[in-house]
Amino acid sequence: MRTEDLIHFCAPGRLIIGNGTRHQLPQLLARLGYRSGVLVTDAFFVEKTPWVHEYTEAAGRLGIATLVYPGGLPDPTTQLCDEATAILRQQLGGEQPDHVIALGGGSNIDLAKALSLTLPQGQPIGAFTGDIGGCRPLPLIALPTTSGTGSEATPGAILLDPANATKIAVMDNALRPQIALIDPEFTYTCPPKVTADAGIDAFTHAIESFLTLDCARFDRGGSPDPGYSGRSALTMLFAKASMRLCFAWMERAYQHGDDTEARVGMAYASIYAALSYGTAGLNAGHGIAYAVAGQTHKSHGSTNAVMLPYVLDALCGTRQSELAEVAGLMGLATSCPDESARRVPVAVRAMIGRLDIPTDLRAFGVEERMLDALVTDALAVTRLAKAFPVADAALAYRQIVLNAWEGRLSGQA
Structure with missing residues (x-):
């Protein structure tokens, strides 16, 4: 509570x-x-x-x-x-x-x-x-x-x-x-690429809603019945359950499409993530991914995936304890919360690579000259930028895009 x-x-x-x-x-x-x-x-x-x-x-x-x-x-x-x-x-x-x-x-x-x-x-x-x-x-x-x-x-x-x-x-x-x-x-008959795209979309929903703006601070626009209203203890329960299932079954479902246990595990992971983000809402990961999709016309799951590690890295300060908790779910926790938090984006990027999705914007086909427009287009999705729990969303978005193009994470060796 x-x-x-x-x-x-x-x-x-x-x-x-x-x-x-x-x-x-x-x-x-x-x-x-x-x-x-x-x-x-x-x-x-x-x-x-x-x-x-x-x-x-x-x-x-x-x-x-x-x-x-x-x-x-x-x-x-x-x-x-x-x-x-x-x-x-x-x-x-x-x-x-x-x-x-x-x-x-x-x-x-x-x-x-x-x-x-x-x-x-x-x-x-x-x-x-x-x-x-x-x-x-x-x-x-x-x-x-x-x-x-x-x-x-x-x-x-x-x-x-x-x-x-x-x-x-x-x-x-x-x-x-x-x-x-x-x-x-x-x-059961989803091809590997669809399985990977859908799976990483579910994981992005779970972790993004787990880290998003708190419901006590969320701008509901005065609505008595808001569609999205920020994260709460309730949404975070669903998000954690989804992440555990993703870590257990996502890669297995991708590598072995006939593994029915993995398919069932990911079905639960997806709906639990939806029960989290369907109320908590999302933020920069999806906001920037929409802009990437506008430039590249690539799938929603892959555009989420290429941005996710760098968005997580930008939250290592304001969401350190939550990311350290995720590190524990991944078996990465250390005695230092900051080190634990910074391990998560690196491990998530490696997981995305194992799904055969490009892990930086350069490999994704985005040219350097397109980066400024990418930031502008992403910030135009204001409902998602406003929910990003940082002091200066515009500055954070720019750094995230630059890091994603260069493939730079603070926790990498």
């Missing part, structure tokens, strides 16, 4: 975890009274797996009609959402669905969240950026097929605006899924 905490914790309405639990979903939805749904996924899951057909057939036998939208794409755009809204509303013929199901990774879940807002009235998703107002989205059921993004427990949908190549956030606690169903069997 921390007596100074001001906790505002939100989670999915129902959380279901376990191998084969997807088979329970039709009966659960029938029990809850749902009768007409839209299932948002992509062509791969429709054409290459039995999961969509199995669900629609089982749901149909219980009187639940399901319209499948297979047009999900990586990094969904606002344009894709608006086009999908028009297509689905035409196919529904004026009927109103009573739920939306998302099957896939974070991109499909984000698209489904957006559609839960746009389908009732046919409004463009741009009408909901910043604040969804009094709109009540359709109930959402999320079935993640990767162990990493945590979208099944968060209050936001991230979409790309093709007009200016920037990401927009549609944010409200009403967008948290009513049901998050984590079936590790969905992840």
Whole structure:
């Protein structure tokens, strides 16, 4: 317990975890009274797996009609959402669905969240950026097929605006899924690169939220129902549980994709990380990673990974005791807290290298002339910069980017 905490914790309405639990979903939805749904996924899951057909057939036998939208794409755009809204509303013929199901990774879940807002009235998703107002989205059921993004427990949908190549956030606690169903069997066939990207994303969520701004100091903008509200003793419990699982299973899942124990371990690591960052929020790691992605167009997991060690290094002063605690989880602790803390970024960078992800910006393809723009773009994500627990975020961001380009960590030999 921390007596100074001001906790505002939100989670999915129902959380279901376990191998084969997807088979329970039709009966659960029938029990809850749902009768007409839209299932948002992509062509791969429709054409290459039995999961969509199995669900629609089982749901149909219980009187639940399901319209499948297979047009999900990586990094969904606002344009894709608006086009999908028009297509689905035409196919529904004026009927109103009573739920939306998302099957896939974070991109499909984000698209489904957006559609839960746009389908009732046919409004463009741009009408909901910043604040969804009094709109009540359709109930959402999320079935993640990767162990990493945590979208099944968060209050936001991230979409790309093709007009200016920037990401927009549609944010409200009403967008948290009513049901998050984590079936590790969905992840068993994930290829190694997807496993690595998703796994390091989960780990980044856990450690970044473990070190972020305290809830007593977090700027909630006067909202009585903030989507993010800073770290608390409660979120930190989930973060530590996630990190332990990542250290135990992440590399094993990457190296041995048929290791079902490792797959289950990472499924738990991912949802625990989501339960932490889905309330605590994130900061510089993701803020700078968004800017790196804008320049390189590389995957979210890898852009997080290349920045993470250098962000951690910048926190060795203000978050020394917490990083020393992480060092203990990694078996790196010494009698000196400062030395223990500085060992963590070095060990995390080595772990990222073992996942075959580049460990500095130069190796990642970022040119030196791009560094100033990188800092500017990262600082423009103000909600994340404000949550970075340092005295001068602008100065810290610049040093982090320079260190990441040069591959320099304070604790390295």
